[in-house]
Amino acid sequence: MSQLIRVEDLRVVACGERGESEIVKGVSFALEKGEVLALIGESGSGKTTIALALLGYARRGCRLSGGVVQVGEHDMLALSEKELQKLRGNRVSYIAQSAAAAFNPAKRLLDQVVEGALIHGLGTRAVLEAKAIALFRDLALPNPERIGQRYPHQVSGGQLQRVMAAMALISDPLLVVLDEPTTALDVTTQIDVLRAFKRVVRERGATAVYVSHDLAVVAQMADQIVVLNGGRIFEQSATAPLLKGPAHEYTRSLLAAARPDTSIRPPCGIAEEQPLLTIKGLTAGYGNKNTHGMPAIRVLEDIDLTVRRGQAIGVIGESGSGKSTLARVVAGLLCPALGGLTFDGQPLGGCLSERTDEQFRRIQMVFQNADTALNPMHSVSTILGRPLKMYFGLKGAALHERIGELLDLVRLPRTLAERRPNELSGGQKQRVNLARALAAKPDLILCDEVTSALDTVVGAAILELLRDLRQELGVSYLFISHDISTVRALCDDIVVMYSGHKVQAGTRQAFAQPPFHPYTDLLIHSVPELRQGWLENCGTTCGELPPVGARSDEPELCTFLDRCPVRVDGLCNRSAPVRRNIDGGSEILCHHDSVELLKTQRDVINLSQGAYA
Template sequence: MTELIRVEDLRVVACGERGEVEIVKGVSFALEQGQVLALIGESGSGKTTIALALLGYARRGCRLSGGVVRVGEHDMLAVSESQLQKLRGNRVSYIAQSAAAAFNPAKKLIDQVVEGALIHGLGSRVELEAKAVDLFRDLSLPNPESIGQRYPHQVSGGQLQRVMAAMALISDPLLVVLDEPTTALDVTTQIDVLRAFKRVVRERGATAVYVSHDLAVVAQMADRIVVLNDGQILEQSDTAPLLAAPAHDYTRSLLAAARPDATIRPPSGIAENTPLLTINGLTAGYGNKNAQGMPLIRVLEGIDLTVRRGQAIGVIGESGSGKSTLARVVAGLLTPALGGLTFDGQPLGGRLSERTPEQFRRIQMVFQNADTALNPMHSVGAIIGRPLKMYFGLKGAALRERTHELLDLVRLPHALAERRPSELSGGQKQRVNLARALAAKPDLILCDEVTSALDTVVGAAILELLRDLRQQLGVSYLFISHDISTVRALCDDIVVMYSGHKVQAGSRESFATPPFHPYTDLLIHSVPELRQGWLETCGATSGTLPPVGARAAVPELCTFLNLCPVRIDGVCNRIAPPRHSLDNGGEMLCHHDGAQLIKTQRGLVVETSGAYA
């Protein structure tokens, strides 16, 4: 094969008040035409900086200080800026992590997809729009002939990510750089996007560099893997031998972090029998209310849930399932339309004005994105100190001592108290976020996707910290996530939500083997496995969806009906599903009983190489 990419002794420096610091330290690798190379490592390893260097670009505050970056016949570090402008978006394309931030909200999708190709003079508008529609079709976008007439906010996150891929591929580039393109997506959406990317890259013979922190995802996409840490290559190899026998300890840590439930176990004997939080018949939503006092947009329907003292309950589901809305109701940020909440035997008001200062203190929330949750103008000490002043009146030496104790709890050095959030890594910021919640000495912490914005190694460390804090302090967690592996690593019990309904609930152990609600089964099969070829076989057990007739006018019908591979015509589309108990102690919202589902799911345990282990 023909060598297309060659990087030799690439060096990049960061320029700051203290001078220049080298952040990419003599990196070298090569890539042949038609291959996919993965750059993998945790945050700060230099993988995105190296990927951007392939476009001859360095982020603000950085400088490409040395080496050779050859793409085809072009040395991207030696050509002029005007030549780079002709190459970017033409010979070299880029797919960013956040498609939502990359699109102009005021322009139609089709106009943005063809804009770069028009600027480079690669065809007429008619020709390029026809090519864009072909790409939409290849990328499995719905209604490929008309989806381009929509605006970015009118399509889902997964669809927008595929539209961005069409924008990158429309110029038939020599190289496509994919920078964490599925990190922000739900696991089920991620599969669809990965399949579309892989098929189009293979069919069009594109050469790609895929940036990721997740080895399980990379295993599905890459022919070769380069493992990075602190701006240096620790290991590089073809994918299969690297997964089978990694040579470096750091690579082995990445493999372990890809499945936290295989290495982390929740502590036993912590949970008591005393209920701490009880939710009965909760219905909540947004928008104006009708004559019956119900919100126009219902997000939660009839939720019952009990969290015991010292217990960790995981709530999983895709975006829009209602899991974050549930946390907002418990936190008092959203008033329920129906139902009631009880906290430690006392009514818990739906409005903040109906809660006591003690209830405020005892329920704390750790938000998903520490970057927006921490005030960038305040020091770490001031951020942690605020609840200490508000709830306990601490000041002076007592305040400093307690701040240092909290930093010790979350395993951060005392010196960080003087720094601001912008000076911390992602994992450090999330630890500060957690320390602020712990400062109030809460009984219940609401953890809303606290590891989803972190790389796998740092995320696994945060999970271990949460587990140890629970054992040490006896605090309860309502832990919200879209990843069942993460939830099984930390929680005693699991609740699965879909479209505002609790479709399955049970102990962590009950989620080890069937029966599963069909949606739970989909979630379990959507967690990437550390083996090549998984992407081509996952979800294949569903087959063609069985036909189903028109729905009856029953508003409580199963919300998963349109996607369910075991739906029953004349039943699922006519009658609301019952909630029944399972032999393993769990419960399920489905017309099928446990025995029926076991017949269809039992054989999958063997076929999926430990997906349920």
């Protein structure tokens, strides 16, 4: 085998007001035909910059300053822009992190998949459309003959990600660059997409560079791994030996961060018995209400939940399960249709207009994406100063000192106070996002997927910060996530949501081992493990499952019925499940008892472990 990809002493500089600074510092690696190489590291490590250099491209404000990037017979750094345009989307293809941002919402999917290949003259429209449909089939897209007639908004995120893969592969490229292609997906959707990517890459003999911050994901895809930090290679190895015995301390820190429920110290029982927030019989949704006051689209149904003072409750589930809607109701951003809320013993209005100023102050929300939550035109001090002025009337020296204290609290240097969000890293922006919530001195903070957009190391640091702040300030959290490992790292109790219903609730200890609700079992076994071969034997699916939110035709039946791998025909499809307590202390909404669930879930575990005994 000969080297298909060769990178030698690659250097990239960033150009700013203070001159040029080197951000990729002499990186070298090689790749044989048919191999998959992973570039991993924290945000800012240079992995995406290096991946884009394989296309002969540097982002605005950057310049490819030196080295060799050889793709087949092409020296990408020696070619003109016109020559590069002939290669991009043809001999070298790119799969971006956000498929939603990569597609034109006004054009059908099939037209966009074949467009690049038509421009490069790789075949007639009829030939390319037939090839696209074959790729849709290989990528396990539903109804491959017709899905191309849909528009981007008419398919799920996981489906759109696979359509983008078809767009990249239709030209039979020498190299495919996959840039964090599953980061924005739910854990269950991520598995389906990874399986589809891996199968197509292997079957078609494609050569690929996979960019990620997640070692567990990389372990399923890559033949070799390059570990980056600060634009330098810290370690380079075949996948198996690197996972078994990493040589560099930084690599070991990445491995630890990939296991958040073991790398973070467990909660220290500071919760009090006194309820802070109580939710009873909550039903909420969107759209016009009927004559009975019920919304056209019900998102939450009959939710009961209690958060005690100093307690952290995790709420998990896939997109569409109702997690964020629950947070919006608690925040007063969505009025419930039924049910009531009580906060610190007093009725809590469903809408902001029905709440007192003090209730408004005491419940704060930290949003998922700090990039959109922070005003890019304002400095950090202006952002933090606004709630301090509004709630406490601070000004002058007192205001300046309190801003400094808040930065200390979230472990940011006070020198960042006059910077704007675009001058901060992703982790720094999320800390400012949290500091703004803390400025109000709240009793309850609603954390909506606050680590999902961050790399594993930065995400683990944010979890550690949240844990310490809870202990120091006695604040309560309603922590929303789709990753049960993240929730187990921080929370005392866990609530599992599916299609608007609470299907399991219990202590974090109850989620350490079976039995679980079948949906909880699906989520737990969808979290990638740090070993090769896990993807093929993770035991998370039983045939083709409908998407989250797909319900039985009978609305009073179990909402998980059509996706459940342990459904009992004649029981589950005829009567509604009841809430019951199972071994371990959890309450579940299911027909099965502890013995039935435990036997099924032990069989799954034994099957998975047996493959690697």
